[in-house]
Amino acid sequence: MASTVIGAGITIEGEVSSEDDVVVQGTIRGKLHGKDRVTVEQGAVVEADVTSGPLTVAGTITGNIHSHDRVDLQAGAKVVGNVKATRITIADGAQFKGNVDMDV
Amino acid sequence: MAQGKTISRGASHSSGGPSVLGAGVTVRGRLTGDGDVTVEGTIEGAVSVTGALIVAAGASISSEDALQARTAVIAGNVEGGVVAQGNVRLMASARVRGDLKGSEISIDEGADFQGRIDASFELPAELAGGRSALKA
Numbered sequence: 001m002a003s004t005v006i007g008a009g010i011t012i013e014g015e016v017s018s019e020d021d022v023v024v025q026g027t028i029r030g031k032l033h034g035k036d037r038v039t040v041e042q043g044a045v046v047e048a049d050v051t052s053g054p055l056t057v058a059g060t061i062t063g064n065i066h067s068h069d070r071v072d073l074q075a076g077a078k079v080v081g082n083v084k085a086t087r088i089t090i091a092d093g094a095q096f097k098g099n100v101d102m103d104v
Numbered sequence: 105m106a107q108g109k110t111i112s113r114g115a116s117h118s119s120g121g122p123s124v125l126g127a128g129v130t131v132r133g134r135l136t137g138d139g140d141v142t143v144e145g146t147i148e149g150a151v152s153v154t155g156a157l158i159v160a161a162g163a164s165i166s167s168e169d170a171l172q173a174r175t176a177v178i179a180g181n182v183e184g185g186v187v188a189q190g191n192v193r194l195m196a197s198a199r200v201r202g203d204l205k206g207s208e209i210s211i212d213e214g215a216d217f218q219g220r221i222d223a224s225f226e227l228p229a230e231l232a233g234g235r236s237a238l239k240a
Contacts, residue, residue: 003126007139010123014133014149020126030133 008043022052024059042076055085057094064098122155127162141173143180157188161197170202185219 003020006012010026017033024032024044031048032038038052044059054069057077065071067085075093084101122140125131129145140155147165151157157173159165163180170185178186179195185202186192192206196214205222226232 003124004129004145005122005124007121007123007137007141009121009138010135010141010153011137012131012133012135014131016133017130018126018145019128022129025121026123026137035128 006044040077049081157186159198161195170205176206 004018004022006022006024006026006028008025011029012027013029015031015033016028019035021037022034023039023041024046025041027045029047032046032050034052036053038050038055040046040057040059040061042058046059046061047063049063050061051066053067055065055067055071056074057072057079058074060078062080064081065079065083065085069085070087071083071085073079073090073094073096075091077094079095080097082099082101084103086103088100088102090096122142124142125145125147127144131147131149133149135141135147135149136152138154141151141153142158142160143163143165144160145163150167150169151165152172155174157171157176159176159178159180159182161179165171165180165182165184167184170187171182172187174188175190176186176188176192177195178193178198178200180198182198182200183202186200186204186206188206190206191208191210192204194200194211194215194217196212199216201218203220203222207224209221209223211217
């Protein structure tokens, strides 16, 4: 289990920074800086620019994403914003609007 | 009064699942919502939850407003006070600056606390009538 879990009932308005893994099940409005793995689960809402290590999304992100590793948009994910990452997968059933920059 | 030495999570959960903010986490802003929350990291801002709030040893919360929760167990550093519907417990490692309010307040030996305590409770029968009842 990840060291940090922002539960489904929780809303954070502001800036979240984490050195360790983060699982988002609730809502974050503001900024999310993760140094390690970030998982945005189904039902989660992130209205924030996100920096992260590996990022897995099954929920909703509105904001720009900058991962220094890979980004996986799973079925059910909804992402509006630009993605900068070394690798990206967009699963069948994921919704995505924005640009992809793979830093080549 | 709770006497256990371990920090246990609240027995019941509200609609949200339990949340943990790990030791490497810093939040600048407001944290609100349902469910139990365990804070091991740092929060600079208000906290208001409907479930149990646990501030672990080594954690730090500074807020202009008092922290709001159903119950609160504090083993870390809190600036800004605590308001709970239920119990507020300061563990031995707690350092709290601010007022405490709850149905029951307990402060373990070794806790560092500066502030006021506001606890509503029923007086024992022999004290309920004031001084006249004591003499009777």
